[in-house]
Every structure is written in structure tokens, then in C-alpha cells.
Amino acid sequence: MNETPAAPAGADAAASPAAPLLLLVDGSSYLYRAFHAMPDLRGPEGVPTGAIHGMVNMMNWLRDHLGAQHAVCVFDAKGPTFRDAWYPDYKAQRAPMPDDLRAQIEPIHEVVRLLGWPVLEVPGIExxxxxxxxARLGEACGHRVVISTGDKDMAQLVTAQVTLINTMAKPPEELDIAGVTAKFGVPPDRIIDYLTLIGDTVDNVPGVEKVGPKTAVKWLAEHGSLDAIVAAAASFKGVTGENLRKALDWLPMGRRLITIQTDCDLAAHIPGWPGEGALDALALRPQDDEGLLDFFARYGFRSGKRELEAKLGRPASEAVPAPVPLGATPGLFDVPSAASGAVAAPAASSALAREYETVTTWEQLEAWLARLQAAPLVALDTETDSLDALRARIVGLSVAVEPGRAAYVPLAHDYAGAPEQLPLDAVLARLKPWLEDPAAAKLGQHIKYDVHVFANHGITVRGYRHDTLLQSYVLEAHLKHSLESLAERHLGRKGLSYEELCGKGANQIPFSQVDVERATTYSGEDSEMCLQVHQTLLPQLQAEPGLNFVYEAIEMPASAILARIERHGVLIDPARLQAQSQQLAERMVALEQEAYTLAGQPFNMASPKQIGEILFGRLGLPVKKKTATGAPSTDEEVLLELAADYPLPARLLEHRSLAKLKGTYTDKLPGLIHPGTGRLHTHYAQAVAVTGRLSSNDPNLQNIPIRTAEGRRVREAFIAPPGHVLVSADYSQIELRIMAHISGDPGLTRAFAQGLDVHRATAAEVFGIATEAVTAEQRRYAKTINFGLIYGMGAFGLAQSLGIDQKAAKTYIDRYFDRFAGVLRYMEATKASARDKGYVETLFGRRIVLPEIKGGSGPRRAGAERQAINAPMQGTAADLIKLAMIAVQQALDAGGLATRMVMQVHDELVFEVPEAELDWVKAQVPALMAGVAQWSVPLLAEVGVGANWDEAH
Structure with missing residues (x-):
């Protein structure tokens, strides 16, 4: 039975990363998947085009991301293969190819060739x-080989030189020998045995009855191979033993059918076969721009045609009739999303007739409700009386189910002469079943706000599938994400602005005072433009598997969890804050008196002008830098430098710090307690930081200063209610762990893998001493170096941080890079890649654009290079904490627990935990946080418990 194909000589050794790459694309697998993933698109002549769109997106992604020199897209040829002769029932249960897919096969072959890919189909074989x-030829010629497929059978081909990539997974799944073993439980050289035992229902190849993956893995682990299992079949007990013995006569044929042939004669199809010259015939070619231009025109690829015309320097031709969903009017719609419930965008929004209906009767409302219930996706928007999401009440709402058409339901316009409107509570009660139906797919712009608004009226909206704010944030984080900006940027439309509608400043009127007719135009535009923007952005996301993963698996579920955190809020003790304010005020008065004594006179400690006169005029301190007007600067950087040698700047800094703490937190927080809940409710903005980090506002809970005792005491006011405790769960040294994993540096990786004190281990390397001999000062130096290099710190910055001269700082950095060469390689490779691409990526696929890295001035470009080093780590940490939030919340929900997530602060999650659930939280939360990613270094989350936030640290 031993028919396992032999691996070529040298296959045990991994190919050099510098070796040329041969990329083999399983075209037949992908065209089926593209057909089923994409909606039923139609070209200008009504020809189906969904699978074509999917294939073009996938082929472009592979070419852009993998950098192959040689490649081929392989399709099944028509007609029977040798396996049909061996076994007439082979694939007998497969349904015939759908007619709409069959019609796209030839166009797919054509466009793949036009994109520069060799195409191969060989009659008689699969x-x-x-x-x-x-793959075997590529190995024999010293190439690295990547097979792009979603077919599990291909795992049998994996060797040290051959890997798999599945671009349809989220994020793209890459499998080497270890990856195959982890996924299937057996190494690649046992995949054939494994598949023979379990069978392949897709190809109608029976296995051993009632033997699934777990049993197959167990048997192979115990016996080593299928041959050994067959030899020991008589000893197997129970039903599975009987089934094994029944299958003994079949297993050789099953194995033969499952085994991929690796010695086929391709001479008639590839010039130079079977020598190395055959690979020359598979060299990737430049795409045929002229041919593609014609193809895109014929099949309605509007954006592709427009991009090619711009590339070729040609004026845009007449609008290409875009692909349309089946049954729609050709030429009216653009390419819709591939997601369930997507509808199409207008081909030329400026020319599209728009109809916005004002709904003021029950008959109109019922007619629109029927449309909502029948629509695959509905854009939904609220108009309210406040920007404070937890206090806002609905004034009206709008919906759109197709381009150009929307409805506005005015509910609380109260100006003189306002038309009669349907009663607010009755309308919301009528819409509530649809709003709370998770199967009713909904779309919005900044849906977290609308979730709160509806919740203020007792409605828990379910079924939100998409958020255009988050789509834009993932695709183009460096740009603006307001609906107005998105519509102008992607649709060429400029709708009625809020300021045009309501005015601004002291003259601004509330929305309830807006004329209903103008409100209909404004709100109808919001819903209808949101729908169109979605249809423009989502296909772009789905063409980029990494970005689509960030959107679907991170940002969208994180949005729902953040809404819950915001809504629950956190309990604070206003009396404790008031006591702290009094203490701060007393210390500030004392500091003022000390400052007056040092200055020799009273002065306004909040006046930069008076401070400058005292420091540089009266006391004669050295001027470190000047402002734009030429006056000596008294900013924090200057005062910090002066404070090292003079007492007055130190008093000024402390006074500023306490004033900020008092004004921003101890005085302000009690006034932000929600009167209805008695709690503090921050707002987490997702679409702000380009790295993916969350931003906390009103109040900002992420910037409470914790380096001073006074700052840490503010956390004492964040308390648990009776019968509860606060639990803080924090990732330990997360960015250093990410650096270790990304760089692959063996020294850093080993330190984390062995659970060492990484700063002490670093100090031992840098200072060339034993770990146990490292002093506290040396550890501090190493910690500063470790974290400083993550942020691109050079010798000057390190010298300032450590208070040493630049020459000594450079010596430390040189020693560090000598001992941790992998870190230096990562930094140089990352900067080079960023300069080439203009962006960097997180480990999860988030893209961080660096506009200044190519075209910026010298200092700006240098800053962008420093950001390129840090952004992948900071962004990966941001992705990681969001994934942790998702994993923990899912576990809490699954267990029906009463524990509530109440804050997210950088790499920390804070929970309000009933005492009865504390043991579960202490055990499970850190395990869940550590389990969201499997890297070359272990993730570690540490927990603390206390009656308040400070105690929990």
C-alpha cells in the first residue's frame, strides 16, 4: 500500500528565503469559491460576472503580496481523468457545474492571462x-514553492520547501510542516493515510465508516502509518474495529484516489519540460493593459477601467455600464458587496434621480416597513437632540434600501407650523420587532452611536452587519471618515451639511426646530449615501483578505462590545475625588509660595510671559529654545531640562501637573456622573488612531497620570459596588513580546520562552555579565533601551532619557544590536519595506499608511521611519486587546455570567466582578487573553483584584 510520492533530494532542508518563488494557484478551487462568495453580478449584456470579479481580486492580491518570480494558475480540463477509469463513482455525487459559472470559465481564463499569469489545464489529469x-519540479530546481489553495488534500504536498496559503481564510492561512501538523494532527507525510481513513465526501471517496479526524489521528499516533494500522486490524476492538476490517479491501483504492500524482508528463503543455527551462515558461509577465482595458469595458469593471485609463494617461471614456444584480436595470448599478445582504451602488450618483419620502401616515409607514422586511440590507440613521449618545433622544429616523430612494420619519419636530407627525412611542413600538431582529441586516455610519440612541428608548438593535465609518477606518485610516468626507471622496457627492441645516455657534438651532422638508433631504441623503459608500468600500475590503479580517473579525465585533462597556459605565466615588481636589489645592498653594520665594517676587504661574521674565530675565537661566515670535520658550521640554539644575522650574512643573490633574480629573469627574445611572460613561472612539488604538473621551480614562502618587490616587475613586470587586487584566510587556516574535531574534525569543526578566536578560547581554550580577541601575538602562528602540529612539534620545552623553548611548545601542541582531534586521527590513510600499502592517493585517516616508522632508521622513518600526507593534497590540475583549465577552455571555467589562486602557481590561465569580475571572480571563494568538513567544496576561482600580493594579 506504500504509494506515498517520494520527496526530492534536499526536501528536508528549507529553501533559502532568497531562493526564487514558484507560486502555484489552484484555479479550479478558487473559481468555485469566488462564484459562491460573490453576489449574482451581471455585465452590460447580462452575462454573469461575480466569479470573474472574485478571481481578479484574488489574483491581484497574490501577485501584490507574495512577490513570485514564476507562477501558474492551474484549472481542471474538461473530460474524464485517470481516476474515473480507476473508480467509476469518483466524484459521482457532485452536482453539475452551474450554468452561470460555466459561462464565466472562458472569461476567467482570459482575464488571468491578461493579468500576466500563465494558465495551465491538462486533459486527463486533475x-x-x-x-x-x-511543486516537485520547483523543489528540484531549488525554488521555494507556495501553493495557493483551500483544498485540504494539498497538505500532502507540503515539505520544507513547499507551503500552502489559503487567501479565503481570515486572515490568510499559511501552512508549513508545523502548520499542517497543528491543523490536522498529523504531519504532511501522513496526510494521505489520514484522508484515506476518514474519506473524502466531496470526491465520493469512502473511508472507514464512523472514523473521523479524531479517531484517524489517534490511530496514526499509536501505529505510525496506515500500513501499520492495516497490519494490526485484527486487534482493533468494537464497532470501529469491525468497520476497519470491512474496509481493508477498499483502502488501497481509496489511498490511490487520494494520492496526488507528482510525476505527470507536462511536455505537451510547458516548453522545456521537464528541465529547469520549464520554469522559464512560467515566468510572470507584465499585465496586458490594452487587453485588460477592452476586457473591463466588455464585462463592466468600472473602477478597473478608470484606473487603467488614468495609468495610460487617457481621458476617461464614457461610463462603462457596471455589473448589476440579476433582475436590475443594466447600467444603473455599480459592483455590490460580496457580503450577504449587499445591494448595489449607483453607477453615476450625480445623475441618479433621488426620491426622499416624508413619512407622516400609518399607511406610508406600513409600506416602508414591508420594504424593510423584504430588503437584503437597510441603511438606518437617527436624527437626535444631542451628540451625547447616552442622553440623546430621537427626533426622526431615515432608512434606505436602494440607491436614490430613502424615507424620513419625522417624530419630534416641534417648531411653530410643523406638520402633524406620527407619535414617537407608537412608531418605535411598531418598528421594534424589525429593529431587534438579528436576521434583518442593517447598515449605518458610526452604528455605536445609533445603538445607544435606540437603547435610550428601550430598543436593543440587532442585525447590524456593516458600519461605513469602520470600513473607511480600516481601508484608509489616515484619511477623514465622516459620511460627508466619504461621500465626497468616493461618490463625488456633496450633500446638505449639518451647519447648512442648523446653523453654527450661538445661532445653531436644535434638530427639532429644522423644517421637516429640509430634514427629509438631509436625513434621506445620510441613509442613501451611506448605502452607496458601503457598496463602494466593501468590495475593496473583500479584495484584501487581511484588511477584511480586521474589519469583520476585529472592528465590527469590538464596536458592539464597546457599546456595552460605554453603556454600563464605571462607578466612581465623588466624595473621594472632592477630598483629593482639596489636597491638591493645598499642595498647589504651598508650591506657589515656594516658587515666589525662589523667584524673589509673586508672579502668575499660569503666564508663560511672566514665567519667561522671571526665569530668563530676573534669574538669568540659560535660554534653551525660542518660540515662533522669538521669545524664550517655557514649554514642558524646556522646564524639564532646566529642572535638572534649578529648583524653580521643578516647582513650576509640579504645579502644572497638579493643576492639570485637578482640573481634568478630580474637579471634573464628579460632574460627569450620569444622573440616570450614577456612573461615569466614557466614549471610546475607534476611528481615530491610525494604529488601531482606541481613544477614550469625555472623560479620557487612558491618560490619567500614573507616574506620580497624586495621579495614581485618582484611580482609588474608581470603585466596585457592594458585593463586587474590580479586576484588572493586563498584557505583560506586550510590545516587547511582539518585537521578539516579529523580529525572530533568538535572544529575545529565548528570554520570553524561558520566562526570564527580559530587562535583566537584556542588561546581561549589553553589559556582558551574568544575569545574577545585573544591578538595578543596569536593568533600568536595559529597560530604557528595550522600550526606546521600539519607538525608534536613537543615541540622542537614549542619552537624554538616561542622562548620559551621546557617545556612551551609542555604545549601548551598538552592543544591543550586536547581541540582538534580529532586532536590527527587523528594523532595517521594515524601514525598507515601508519606503517601498508606503505602509506597514500589523500581524493581523491592519495597514498603517505612512504618507511622509516617501515624499516628506528629511525630519518628517525620519519620523515616518521611526513610526514604521513602532507602528506594527503598537498596531498589533491594539488588534490583540480588541481580540481579547471579543474572546472574553463571548465567554462571559456563553457562561451567563454577571461580570461586566467596564474599561479598556491601552493593554489593560478592567472588570466589575461579583465576588461569587471572582475565581472564574482570575483563572479564565488571563487564559483567554493569552490564547487569542499563537506566536513564537508566549503571551502573558496578569490580573489584580481590589475594591478600587488602584488596588487592582
Whole structure:
């Protein structure tokens, strides 16, 4: 039974990363998946085009991301193969290819060739066999080989030189020998045995009855191979033993059918076969721009045609009739999203007739409710009386189910002469079943706000599938994400602005005072433009698997969890804050008196002008830098430098710090307590930081200063209610762990893997001493170096941080890079890649654009290079904490627990925990946080418990 294909000589050794790459694409697998993933798109002549769109997106992604020199897209040829002769029932249960897919096969072959890819189909064999044969040739010629497929059978081809990538997974799944073993439980050289035992229902290849993956893995672990299992079949007990013995006569044929052939004769199809010259025939070529231009025109690829015309320097031709969903009017719609419930965007929004209906009767409302219930996706927007999401009440709401058409339901316009409106509570009661139906797909712009608004009226909206704010944030984080900006940027439309509607400043009127007719135009535009923007952005996301993963698996679920955190809020003790304010005020008065004594006179400690006159005029302190007007600067950086040698600047800094603490937190927080809940409710903005970090506002809970005792005491006012405790769960040294994983540096990786004090281990390397001999001062130096290099710190910055001269700082950095060469390689490679691409990526696929890295001035470009080093780590940490939030919340919900997540602060999650659930939280939360990613270094989350936030640290 031993028919496992032999691996070529040298396959045990991994190919050099510098070796040329041969990319083999399983075209037949992907065209089916593209057909089923995409909606039923139609070209200008009504020809189906969904699978074509999917294939073009996937082929472009592979070319852009993998950098192959040689490649081929392999398709199954028509007609029977040798396996049909071996076994007439092979694939007998497969349904015939859908007619709409069959019609796209030839266009797919054509466009793949136009994109510069060689195309191969060999009669009599399957695409798998051609790929297997080419993979072995690539190995024999010293190439690295990547097979792009979603077919589990291909795992049998993996060696040290051959890996798999599945671009349809989120994020794209890459499998080497270790990856195959982890996924299937057996190494690649046992995949054939494994599949023979479990069978392949897709290809109608029976296995051993009632033997699934777990049993197959167990048997192979115990016996080593299928041959050994067959030899020991008589000893197997129970029903599975009987089933094994019944299958003994079949297993050789099953194995034969499952085994991919790797020695096919391809001479008639590839010039130079079977020598190395055959690979020359598979060199990737430049895309045929002229041919693609014609193809895109024929099949309605509007954006592709527009981009090519711009590339070729040609004026845009007449609008290409865009692909449309089946049954729509050709030429009216653009390419819709591939997601369930997507509808199409207008081909030329400026020319599209728009109809916005004002709903003021029950008959109109019922007619629109029927449309909502029948629509695959509905854009929904609220108009309210406040920007404070937890206090806002609905004035009206709008919906859109198709381009150009929307409805506005005015509910609380109260100006003189306002038309009669339907009663607010009755309308919301009528809409509540649809709003709370998770199967009713909804879309919005900044849906977290609308979730709160509806919740203020007792409605828990379910079924939100998409948020255009988050789509834009993931695709173009460096740009603006307001609906007005998105519509102008992506649709060429400029709608009625809020200021045009309501005025601004002291003259601004509330929305309830806006004329209903103008409110209909404004709100109808919001919903209808949101729908169109969604249809423009979502296909772009789905063309980029990494970005789509960030959107679907991170940002969208995180938005729902953040809404829950915001709504629950956190309990604070206003009396404790008031006592702290009094203490701060007393200390500030004392500091003022000390400052007056040092200055020799009273002065306004909040006046930069008077401070400058005292420091540089009266006391004669050295001027460190000047403002734009030429006056000596008294900013914090200057005062910090002067404070090292003079007492007055130190008093000024302390006074400023306490004034900020008092004004921002101890005085302000009690006034922000919500009167209805008695709690503090911050707002977490997702679409702000380009790295993916959350921003906390009103109040900002992420910037409470914790380096001073006074700052830490503010956390004492964040308390648990009776019968509860606060639990803080914090990732330990997360960015350093990410650096270790990304760089692959063996020294850093080993320190984390062995659970060492990484700063002490670093100090031992930098100072060339034993770990146990490291002093506290040396550890401090190493900690500053570790974290400083993450932020791109050079010798000057390190010298300032450590208070040493630049020459000594450079010596420390040189020693660090000598001992941790992997970190230096990462930094140089990352900067080079960022300069080439203009962006960097997190480990989860988030893209961080660096506009200044190519075209900026010298200092700006240098700053962008420093950001390129840090952004992947900071962004990965941001992705990680969001994934942790999602994992923990899912576990809490699944267990029906009463524990509530109440804050997220950088790499920390804070929970309000009933005492009865404390043991579960202490055990499970850190395990869940550590389990959201499997890297070369272990993730570690540490927990603290206390009656208040400070105690929990």
C-alpha cells in the first residue's frame, strides 16, 4: 500500500528565503469559491460576472503580496481523468457545474492571462496532479514553492520547501510542516493515510465508516502509518474495529484516489519540460493593459477601467455600464458587496434621480416597513437632540434600501407650523420587532452611536452587519471618515451639511426646530449615501483578505462590545475625588509660595510671559529654545531640562501637573456622573488612531497620570459596588513580546520562552555579565533601551532619557544590536519595506499608511521611519486587546455570567466582578487573553483584584 510520492533530494532542508518563488494557484478551487462568495453580478449584456470579479481580486492580491518570480494558475480540463477509469463513482455525487459559472470559465481564463499569469489545464489529469508535479519540479530546481489553495488534500504536498496559503481564510492561512501538523494532527507525510481513513465526501471517496479526524489521528499516533494500522486490524476492538476490517479491501483504492500524482508528463503543455527551462515558461509577465482595458469595458469593471485609463494617461471614456444584480436595470448599478445582504451602488450618483419620502401616515409607514422586511440590507440613521449618545433622544429616523430612494420619519419636530407627525412611542413600538431582529441586516455610519440612541428608548438593535465609518477606518485610516468626507471622496457627492441645516455657534438651532422638508433631504441623503459608500468600500475590503479580517473579525465585533462597556459605565466615588481636589489645592498653594520665594517676587504661574521674565530675565537661566515670535520658550521640554539644575522650574512643573490633574480629573469627574445611572460613561472612539488604538473621551480614562502618587490616587475613586470587586487584566510587556516574535531574534525569543526578566536578560547581554550580577541601575538602562528602540529612539534620545552623553548611548545601542541582531534586521527590513510600499502592517493585517516616508522632508521622513518600526507593534497590540475583549465577552455571555467589562486602557481590561465569580475571572480571563494568538513567544496576561482600580493594579 506504500504509494506515498517520494520527496526530492534536499526536501528536508528549507529553501533559502532568497531562493526564487514558484507560486502555484489552484484555479479550479478558487473559481468555485469566488462564484459562491460573490453576489449574482451581471455585465452590460447580462452575462454573469461575480466569479470573474472574485478571481481578479484574488489574483491581484497574490501577485501584490507574495512577490513570485514564476507562477501558474492551474484549472481542471474538461473530460474524464485517470481516476474515473480507476473508480467509476469518483466524484459521482457532485452536482453539475452551474450554468452561470460555466459561462464565466472562458472569461476567467482570459482575464488571468491578461493579468500576466500563465494558465495551465491538462486533459486527463486533475489540477491537483499538475500542481503536485510542478511543486516537485520547483523543489528540484531549488525554488521555494507556495501553493495557493483551500483544498485540504494539498497538505500532502507540503515539505520544507513547499507551503500552502489559503487567501479565503481570515486572515490568510499559511501552512508549513508545523502548520499542517497543528491543523490536522498529523504531519504532511501522513496526510494521505489520514484522508484515506476518514474519506473524502466531496470526491465520493469512502473511508472507514464512523472514523473521523479524531479517531484517524489517534490511530496514526499509536501505529505510525496506515500500513501499520492495516497490519494490526485484527486487534482493533468494537464497532470501529469491525468497520476497519470491512474496509481493508477498499483502502488501497481509496489511498490511490487520494494520492496526488507528482510525476505527470507536462511536455505537451510547458516548453522545456521537464528541465529547469520549464520554469522559464512560467515566468510572470507584465499585465496586458490594452487587453485588460477592452476586457473591463466588455464585462463592466468600472473602477478597473478608470484606473487603467488614468495609468495610460487617457481621458476617461464614457461610463462603462457596471455589473448589476440579476433582475436590475443594466447600467444603473455599480459592483455590490460580496457580503450577504449587499445591494448595489449607483453607477453615476450625480445623475441618479433621488426620491426622499416624508413619512407622516400609518399607511406610508406600513409600506416602508414591508420594504424593510423584504430588503437584503437597510441603511438606518437617527436624527437626535444631542451628540451625547447616552442622553440623546430621537427626533426622526431615515432608512434606505436602494440607491436614490430613502424615507424620513419625522417624530419630534416641534417648531411653530410643523406638520402633524406620527407619535414617537407608537412608531418605535411598531418598528421594534424589525429593529431587534438579528436576521434583518442593517447598515449605518458610526452604528455605536445609533445603538445607544435606540437603547435610550428601550430598543436593543440587532442585525447590524456593516458600519461605513469602520470600513473607511480600516481601508484608509489616515484619511477623514465622516459620511460627508466619504461621500465626497468616493461618490463625488456633496450633500446638505449639518451647519447648512442648523446653523453654527450661538445661532445653531436644535434638530427639532429644522423644517421637516429640509430634514427629509438631509436625513434621506445620510441613509442613501451611506448605502452607496458601503457598496463602494466593501468590495475593496473583500479584495484584501487581511484588511477584511480586521474589519469583520476585529472592528465590527469590538464596536458592539464597546457599546456595552460605554453603556454600563464605571462607578466612581465623588466624595473621594472632592477630598483629593482639596489636597491638591493645598499642595498647589504651598508650591506657589515656594516658587515666589525662589523667584524673589509673586508672579502668575499660569503666564508663560511672566514665567519667561522671571526665569530668563530676573534669574538669568540659560535660554534653551525660542518660540515662533522669538521669545524664550517655557514649554514642558524646556522646564524639564532646566529642572535638572534649578529648583524653580521643578516647582513650576509640579504645579502644572497638579493643576492639570485637578482640573481634568478630580474637579471634573464628579460632574460627569450620569444622573440616570450614577456612573461615569466614557466614549471610546475607534476611528481615530491610525494604529488601531482606541481613544477614550469625555472623560479620557487612558491618560490619567500614573507616574506620580497624586495621579495614581485618582484611580482609588474608581470603585466596585457592594458585593463586587474590580479586576484588572493586563498584557505583560506586550510590545516587547511582539518585537521578539516579529523580529525572530533568538535572544529575545529565548528570554520570553524561558520566562526570564527580559530587562535583566537584556542588561546581561549589553553589559556582558551574568544575569545574577545585573544591578538595578543596569536593568533600568536595559529597560530604557528595550522600550526606546521600539519607538525608534536613537543615541540622542537614549542619552537624554538616561542622562548620559551621546557617545556612551551609542555604545549601548551598538552592543544591543550586536547581541540582538534580529532586532536590527527587523528594523532595517521594515524601514525598507515601508519606503517601498508606503505602509506597514500589523500581524493581523491592519495597514498603517505612512504618507511622509516617501515624499516628506528629511525630519518628517525620519519620523515616518521611526513610526514604521513602532507602528506594527503598537498596531498589533491594539488588534490583540480588541481580540481579547471579543474572546472574553463571548465567554462571559456563553457562561451567563454577571461580570461586566467596564474599561479598556491601552493593554489593560478592567472588570466589575461579583465576588461569587471572582475565581472564574482570575483563572479564565488571563487564559483567554493569552490564547487569542499563537506566536513564537508566549503571551502573558496578569490580573489584580481590589475594591478600587488602584488596588487592582
Amino acid at each position: 489540477a491537483d496532479d499538475a500542481i503536485g508535479t510542478l
